[in-house]
Structure formats: structure tokens, C-alpha cells
Amino acid sequence: MKQDETMKVKRYDDTNVNPDFVAERKKCTFNIELLTNIIDGSSYLTETRRQAQLAVLNNESFSNLPDRYYASRDEAYAQNIRKSAAYIKLLKEDKSISRAESYFMQCLIFPNEVPPFSLHTTMFTPTFESMADEEQKKLWMPRIENYEILGTYIQTEMGHGTNVRGLETTATFDPSTDEFIIHSPTLTSIKWWPGGLGKTCNCAIVMASLITNGRNEGIHPFIVQLRDFETHEPLKGGLTIGDIGTKLGFHGMDNGFVKFDQFRIPRRNMLMKSAKVTRDGTYQKEKKLEKLKYGSMVFVRAMLVFNQAGQGLAQAVTIAARYSCVRRQSEYAPGQEEPHIIEYQAQQHILFTELAASYIFYIAGNKLRELYFTMNYDIQKGDLSDLPELHALSAGLKALTLDEAVVGIERCRLICGGHGYSAASGIPKIYTEVVAACTYEGVHPVLYLQTARYLLKVYQAALLSSSASSLPDNQSSKYIFRHLHSERPRFHFPLSFVEIVEAFERRALMCIEKASKKLDGLLATGRPHHEAWNYSACYLIRAAKAHSHVYLTSSVHEQLETVRQEDAGVYTVLGQLFELYALKSIVDHAVEFIESCGITTDQINICIERIEALLLNIRPNVLPLVDAFDFPDRLLGSALGCYDGNVYQRLYEYALNSPLNKSTVNVAYFVYYIAINIS
Numbered sequence: 001m002k003q004d005e006t007m008k009v010k011r012y013d014d015t016n017v018n019p020d021f022v023a024e025r026k027k028c029t030f031n032i033e034l035l036t037n038i039i040d041g042s043s044y045l046t047e048t049r050r051q052a053q054l055a056v057l058n059n060e061s062f063s064n065l066p067d068r069y070y071a072s073r074d075e076a077y078a079q080n081i082r083k084s085a086a087y088i089k090l091l092k093e094d095k096s097i098s099r100a101e102s103y104f105m106q107c108l109i110f111p112n113e114v115p116p117f118s119l120h121t122t123m124f125t126p127t128f129e130s131m132a133d134e135e136q137k138k139l140w141m142p143r144i145e146n147y148e149i150l151g152t153y154i155q156t157e158m159g160h161g162t163n164v165r166g167l168e169t170t171a172t173f174d175p176s177t178d179e180f181i182i183h184s185p186t187l188t189s190i191k192w193w194p195g196g197l198g199k200t201c202n203c204a205i206v207m208a209s210l211i212t213n214g215r216n217e218g219i220h221p222f223i224v225q226l227r228d229f230e231t232h233e234p235l236k237g238g239l240t241i242g243d244i245g246t247k248l249g250f251h252g253m254d255n256g257f258v259k260f261d262q263f264r265i266p267r268r269n270m271l272m273k274s275a276k277v278t279r280d281g282t283y284q285k286e287k288k289l290e291k292l293k294y295g296s297m298v299f300v301r302a303m304l305v306f307n308q309a310g311q312g313l314a315q316a317v318t319i320a321a322r323y324s325c326v327r328r329q330s331e332y333a334p335g336q337e338e339p340h341i342i343e344y345q346a347q348q349h350i351l352f353t354e355l356a357a358s359y360i361f362y363i364a365g366n367k368l369r370e371l372y373f374t375m376n377y378d379i380q381k382g383d384l385s386d387l388p389e390l391h392a393l394s395a396g397l398k399a400l401t402l403d404e405a406v407v408g409i410e411r412c413r414l415i416c417g418g419h420g421y422s423a424a425s426g427i428p429k430i431y432t433e434v435v436a437a438c439t440y441e442g443v444h445p446v447l448y449l450q451t452a453r454y455l456l457k458v459y460q461a462a463l464l465s466s467s468a469s470s471l472p473d474n475q476s477s478k479y480i481f482r483h484l485h486s487e488r489p490r491f492h493f494p495l496s497f498v499e500i501v502e503a504f505e506r507r508a509l510m511c512i513e514k515a516s517k518k519l520d521g522l523l524a525t526g527r528p529h530h531e532a533w534n535y536s537a538c539y540l541i542r543a544a545k546a547h548s549h550v551y552l553t554s555s556v557h558e559q560l561e562t563v564r565q566e567d568a569g570v571y572t573v574l575g576q577l578f579e580l581y582a583l584k585s586i587v588d589h590a591v592e593f594i595e596s597c598g599i600t601t602d603q604i605n606i607c608i609e610r611i612e613a614l615l616l617n618i619r620p621n622v623l624p625l626v627d628a629f630d631f632p633d634r635l636l637g638s639a640l641g642c643y644d645g646n647v648y649q650r651l652y653e654y655a656l657n658s659p660l661n662k663s664t665v666n667v668a669y670f671v672y673y674i675a676i677n678i679s
């Protein structure tokens, strides 16, 4: 990114900081910058992020006007398009902007929003690049990279989302014209939900059942132009396109629908890397590349762990922590000043356990992102051997971390009392964005079951093998092989970090064993496989969750081992957060740990006592620990969570700006109430 020498705005305003915050920050016992580097992934990424954020803060085109919480849907959409236009212009002008820089800029330009063009970069382009043949890439990529083509990803229909094989939209080859005819045969086959489809995008990847020579060959991707490149009107010839209406959140996004009525596209608009239809209508496919079509779903799921679960929860925690260090409430000791609510153990228990979870999701999410890029390099070259592992990991972790994050965000809102319910707290906005990710890219029961399917295969292989050597080193399920044929150790309390990881592994192995036994038992009674699978679902889901917990704990433990060599202060605080997250999970799933690790209820009580001790350990560092996330105020969008802690002044300003305060007597009251009931 080109450096702008004229940058004026600082990322933080250090003047006029609430004195309570100044005192809190003085208690810090560790090197905040080093922790920030760990959260970002490296010191290089911290610097890159800061430069990108400064570029946004110094560019007036990216300001949020009108206030984001008072904007109507029309205004929110218009504002997103205005900012998108400026952002895309910048990307086109400055080709040196890297992928990481553009990512960091986008997060701040659209705080807690998925903007209308985002499907272009997260799903449309990656799917095209992965599924198009070389000739198609030459033809289309320059216009895709130049944003002349703005694309979305159209898969879900009104009647089918999860069951991709059940999609009804057809793409029938017509050899007489060398075209495919895209058609929505029923009401339920209308494509529904794609982001940016309603008003913004002019092209799309459409997933449809390919029919040629009278045979249905299954779901395939097609690139389809939807709107005229000059007038932006929907193309004639059989398209009905629109916005699907108001949702829980995503107000600035035009999630849309499209009904195809015998709409024609050239044959070569089928993406032909792994399968093709020749001029005479012959269908050919390369079986080994078949699963590439799922690739963009794996990509987004893997990114959601750090981007939505990690960052979303960390933002809510930052807001709740800062507010808890400002807010005073209740008489603690008779006659004394009311304490900050952070001093209440009940508050600390919720806040610090969520703080710990946000660190775990961020760090494990970074590791998953790196693993994705490493494994995907081979996958794109045609070696798909790592894909099942990547799919199982990304599906399970997307589900587990987002499940825990949305509960955590809501808990953070609740511990802010009444002001948490105001949009000005910023938490409702974070919640509605993050909770959407629990649905898009696959609902969680279904994703857990995908992970379980993989785990049972690994377990079967482990039963037949006597060592772990048949699995590559990077496989997260290697512990299944290791522990299946080894003695369970005796655990000592309080647990060491190494013992914590082994306890999670033993618990996961037991859950997998139980799921396998349950399934086999049902099969042995003569039930068909699909029925036995369905009635094992609760066991299978428990196994997938336990396995995902293994990845979280083992990857953060690995990070701790590196930090241990570098900095004692950071090692201590990160270790406390790791231990807190792990012990809380052990207590929450005590039955599974007692059964799998041979531990007693007394030892669970030791964990409960240890959690209380950790709350006291973490207390002095609470503000520095959220400062380490390094969120600019604009990203948080919160009166309660600002860096300077001037909560009440900002809440008052927010209320004064309410559109209802533009007049002293509201016209509706005058016209309806006074006119009818008083005159």
C-alpha cells in the first residue's frame, strides 16, 4: 500500500481519558504489543493492519454518515454502496494494496457489516478461479479483477439450503444453439438469500443440476450474467430479480432472489475445470476433482473462526470490560463509595471466561487460516488428499466457535445492564452480524455431522492399525491413533497444560468410541444405515464438538510453548486465559471428563476452585488484555466501549442525535393522538 505522508488522524485519542482507565492501565503486568502481535498472527501483520486502518480513518469517503444505528435500510444500503465505490476505486488505483491490507481496510470501512460486494471476493472469485479452466480464466478474470464484473454466489433456494444435491434449478444443454437453459421449475426452486444479488451484482456463479442428453449429471457451477453492464437493468430473456426484504440484521446488504424462466447462457459458461459438456452434448468429468466445487465453502468456514467468532466475541468483550471499569453500582461495603461493577465476582466470571474464549478463538482461528492456505496450495494443484481433513476441521470449528461466540456476545450484552440493550452499546449490531454466520455456510448440526463422518472413518482406520505413523503429521486427528492403543495416564490436579490437552483428547476419543458403538449397535438391529445414522446424531455431534475442542486447546497450547521462550509476562497472562477456558469447558462437560479421564467429582471441584483463583489473577490485567485487541473506536461503534472510557457523555450525545429529537412535538402524536383523543 502506498504510504500517505499527510495522515493526520491518530488511531486512538489519548487526551481526556477517564481517570479510572488511567489507573486500570497502570496495573498492566505484561507487554501489550507482544500480545497484539500474537492476536494478529505476527508483528508484520500488526503493522500492516495499523497502516491499513489509518488509511481508512484518514479518508473521508469512508466515514459513516448518517449514524449507522439510526440509518433506515435504504440509507444503510446507499451508505454501503457509497463506501464500496470509494474502496473499489482505491483498490483499482493502488495495485500495491495486498490481500491482507485490503482485508483490514474492509473490516474498518464496514464495521461489523458484510458489504454488498463481499460475495465477489469471498465466494464468487475463489469459486471461479478454482472451477474454471485456463481458457475461461483468460477470458473472464481481467474483468473480474477489475470489478467490471461484480459477482455473487447463488446456491441456496427457497426450498433447499442444506441439501445441495436436492437443489431444483436446472441447466439443460440445448445442442441446437450450443447453450444451457437455466430454469426454476417451481416456487421452491427460486434462488433465495445470496448476498448482493438483490440490487448490486451484475454476474453470479449459479449452482444448478446439469442435464444433457436427457441425463441429470448433478450439481455444477455456471457463470451467469444477470444485469446489463451499462444500464444495470436485469437482462431480458427470463430473469426476475429482487431483494428478499428486512432480516434480523444485514440491513445494508441486499440479500436477493432470482427466478430463472428458461434463461439462456452459452455452453462455455459452465465452469469446466473438473467436468465439461462438449459441443455435441457429451458429459465428461474428472472424478478426482469432483469435490473441488465445495472449495469456497471450506474457505469461508475456515476464515469465519478468526473473523467472526474470534473478532466478534473479542469486540463484545472489549465493550463489556471497558464499561465494567467505568460503571459503578450497588453498595458493596456499608457507607463506602459504590464499586465498579468489574469488582463483583459474578461479573468477573462471565466477563473473564468470555475474554478467555475470545483469545482461544482468535489464536486457533489464525492457525486454521494458515493451515487452510498451506493445504489449499496442494489442493488447487490437484492433490486433494488433505481436503477431507480440512473440510472436517473447518466445519466443526466454524460450528463450535460460532455457537460459543454468539452465547458469549449475548452474555456480554447482559452484563452491561440496560445500556447493553441500547444500539449505542454496539453489542446488538455485533450479535446480529455474528449470529448470521451460524446459518450461512451451513447450519451447525449438519456441519458437526460432517465432522463426525470423518472422525468415524479415522477411528475405523485406527482400530485396524497399531501406530499413528500412517497419518500425516499435520492431521488433527492423530491423537485417536496415539491414545487408542495406550494406557490412560493418571491426571494430577491442578492439571498442567500438557495434561489439559491430553484430557481433551481422551474425552474426544471416548465420545468418538461411543458414537461408533451407538451406530454399530443400531446397525446390528437391522436398521438401514441412514436410520442408524440419524438415531446416533446426538452421539455423533458430541464427538464432533469434543474433537473441535481438541483443536482449540492443542493449537493454543502450541502457541504457548512458543511464547514461553519469548516473554514470561505474556506467557503468564496467556496461560491464565488458556487455563480458564479449558477448566470452564471441563466443568461444563464434567460428566464426559469424569468418564473418559478417570477423574473424580472432588477433582472437578478443584477445577472450580482454580477458576476462582484465575479470576483474581486476571483482574489487574483486564483492561490491558482488551486493549491488546487494538480495536479502533470506529470499529467497535460503542458508547460503552470507547478507549477513553467517557461513557456517559457519549450515551447522552447518542440520544440527542436521535431522529425523534429533531422536533419537540412529534407530528404523529399531534396528528393521531391529540386529534382523536383530546380535541
Ligand SMILES: CCCCCCCCCCCCCCCCCCCCCC(=O)SCCNC(=O)CCNC(=O)[C@H](O)C(C)(C)COP(=O)(O)OP(=O)(O)OC[C@H]1O[C@@H](n2cnc3c(N)ncnc32)[C@H](O)[C@@H]1OP(=O)(O)O
Residues within 6 Å of the ligand: 041, 045, 099, 100, 103, 114, 118, 119, 122, 123, 153, 155, 156, 161, 162, 163, 164, 165, 195, 291, 294, 295, 297, 298, 300, 303, 304, 307, 387, 388, 391, 439, 440, 441, 442, 443, 446, 450, 453
Ligand atoms: C490476516 C490476514 C488476512 C488474510 C486474508 C483472508 C481474508 C478472508 C476473510 C473472509 C471473511 C469471511 C467473511 C464472510 C462473508 C460471507 C458472507 C456470506 C456468505 C454466505 C454464503 C453461503 O451461505 S453459500 C451457501 C452455503 N451452503 C451451505 O453451506 C450448505 C451446507 N450443505 C453442505 O455443505 C452439503 O450439502 C452437505 C451438508 C455436506 C451434504 O452434501 P452431500 O449430501 O452431497 O454430502 P455427503 O454427506 O453425502 O458427503 C459427500 C462427500 O463429500 C464430502 N464433502 C461434503 N462437503 C464437503 C466440503 N465442503 N469439502 C470437502 N468435502 C466435502 C463429504 O465428506 C463426503 O465425503 P466422503 O464420501 O468421502 O465421506
Ligand SMILES: Cc1cc2nc3c(=O)[nH]c(=O)nc-3n(C[C@H](O)[C@H](O)[C@H](O)COP(=O)(O)OP(=O)(O)OC[C@H]3O[C@@H](n4cnc5c(N)ncnc54)[C@H](O)[C@@H]3O)c2cc1C
Residues within 6 Å of the ligand: 119, 153, 154, 155, 156, 159, 160, 161, 162, 163, 192, 193, 194, 195, 250, 255, 436, 439, 440, 441, 442, 443, 444, 445, 446
Ligand atoms: C445472512 C445470510 C446470508 C446468506 N448468504 C447466502 C449466499 O450468499 N449464497 C447462498 O447461496 N446462500 C446464502 N445463504 C443461505 C444459507 O447458506 C442457508 O440458509 C443455509 O445453508 C441453511 O439452509 P436453509 O436455510 O435451507 O436451512 P435448512 O436446510 O432448511 O435447515 C433448517 C434446519 O433444519 C435442520 N436440518 C436440516 N437438514 C438437516 C440434516 N441433514 N441433519 C440434521 N438437521 C438438519 C437444522 O436444524 C437446520 O437449522 C445465506 C443465509 C443467511 C442467513
